[in-house]
Amino acid sequence: MTAYHVPLANRLARTMFRPVFRLIFYALSDIKMMGRENIPTRGAYLITLNHTSLYDPPLLISFWPVVPEGVGAIDVWHKPGQDIVVRAYGAIPVHRGEYDRQALETMIAVLNSGRPMVLAPEGARSHGAGMRRAHPGVAYIVEKTGVPVVPVGVVGTTDDFFDRAIRLQRPRLEIRIGKPLVLPPVTGAGSARREALQSNADAVMLAIAALLPAEYRGVYQSSTEAE
Numbered sequence: 001m002t003a004y005h006v007p008l009a010n011r012l013a014r015t016m017f018r019p020v021f022r023l024i025f026y027a028l029s030d031i032k033m034m035g036r037e038n039i040p041t042r043g044a045y046l047i048t049l050n051h052t053s054l055y056d057p058p059l060l061i062s063f064w065p066v067v068p069e070g071v072g073a074i075d076v077w078h079k080p081g082q083d084i085v086v087r088a089y090g091a092i093p094v095h096r097g098e099y100d101r102q103a104l105e106t107m108i109a110v111l112n113s114g115r116p117m118v119l120a121p122e123g124a125r126s127h128g129a130g131m132r133r134a135h136p137g138v139a140y141i142v143e144k145t146g147v148p149v150v151p152v153g154v155v156g157t158t159d160d161f162f163d164r165a166i167r168l169q170r171p172r173l174e175i176r177i178g179k180p181l182v183l184p185p186v187t188g189a190g191s192a193r194r195e196a197l198q199s200n201a202d203a204v205m206l207a208i209a210a211l212l213p214a215e216y217r218g219v220y221q222s223s224t225e226a227e
Contacts, residue, residue, distance in 0.1 A: 004109035006069075010090030014067050017089060021062040025173065028165035029156070033063055035177030035211075044111040044147045045180060048138060048204050050131050050216060051120035054082065055157040060118060060175060061089075069110045069117040071103075073124060096123055104141065111145040121204055127159055130218025131205060139183065139200035148180035149204055153211030176211040 025031055047068055049060055061070055070091040076082045077093050086093075092110070094103040110117045119141070121134035142149060155174040164171045183203065186196045202220075209220040 004106065004113040004115070006090055010088065013088035013090070017085070018062050018067065021058050025059060025062060028170070029161075030170050030172045031063070031175075032172065033175045033177070035179075036065070038177045038179045039065060039150065040116075040148065040180060044114045044145065045116050046111065046138070046142060046145075046147050046149045047116060047118045047152055048121050048149055048208060049118065049152040049154050050208050050212065051122050051125050052129060052154065052216075053125055053127065053157050053159045053161065055161050056120070056125075056154045057118060058085070059157060059173060060152060060154060063175060064116075064118075066116060069115055071107060071117065071119045094123075104137070107141050108144050111141070111147050116150075121201055121208075126218065128218075129158065129216045131209060131212075131216065131220055133219050134198075134201040134205045136194065136197035136201045138204055139186065139197040142183050142200065143186045143197070148182055149207075150180050151178040151204060151207035151211060152176065153178070153208050153216070155212065155216065178207055178211050181207055 047060070047064070049056060057070060057072065061068060070086075070089060071094055072086055072091050073096045074093040075096065076086050092103060092106050094100050107117060107119070119138060121138040122132045123135045123137070126132050153176040155176065156171050157173060161171055181204065183200045186193060186200065188196055205220050209217040214221060
């Protein structure tokens with residue numbers, strides 16, 4: 001597998017984008033980041049978050065203490081405005097809803113190179129507070145790299161965030177960081193393996209759900225209450 005590196009142009013863009021986005025978020029909203037002590041101080045790890053709207057990734061990436069690699073659906077690369085940001089940042093495009101071997105290999109290379117990476121296990125925005133069920137891809141990536149998973153619950157970044165912000169309501173945005181998870185090994189083959197991967201993906205989502213208000217938990221609401 002080819003070693004992963006970030007091109008100079010992307011590194012330069014990141015040094016400009018992160019402070020600019022932080023300034024914008026600070027100007028438009030009330031930011032609260034909780035659980036910073038749970039962020040690993042070294043080595044690779046996978047940051048996983050609930051994905052309510054297009055505001056989640058830039059919020060998290062802007063305020064994370066180190067620069068993480070980012071992953072996004074290929075659709076974003078064709079949306080005016082958004083495409084400029086993801087291309088300049090050097091995010092990793094993923095073909096949603098299909099087996100994307102190249103993207104998986106790139107993500108594994110990122111983590112094997114010792115870099116942190118951000119991934120939304122749902123695979124797409126929910127466009128509502130409630131989470132949808134995770135795809136097993138997150139568990140597959142962890143299986144292949146052995147990295148810990150850092151669950152993050154993002155609150156307040158609903159689709160109407162910008163409308164509320166420009167009306168000077170200063171919406172409260174929260175980044176809630178949980179303790180790192182080490183997922184159990186995946187065993188078996190065929191359907192047993194697929195079930196084990198999905199179980200691990202669900203475990204990641206349950207950890208995120210535990211950080212969120214009840215109305216954000218979606219399909220993981222009842223499982224969280226049972227605990």
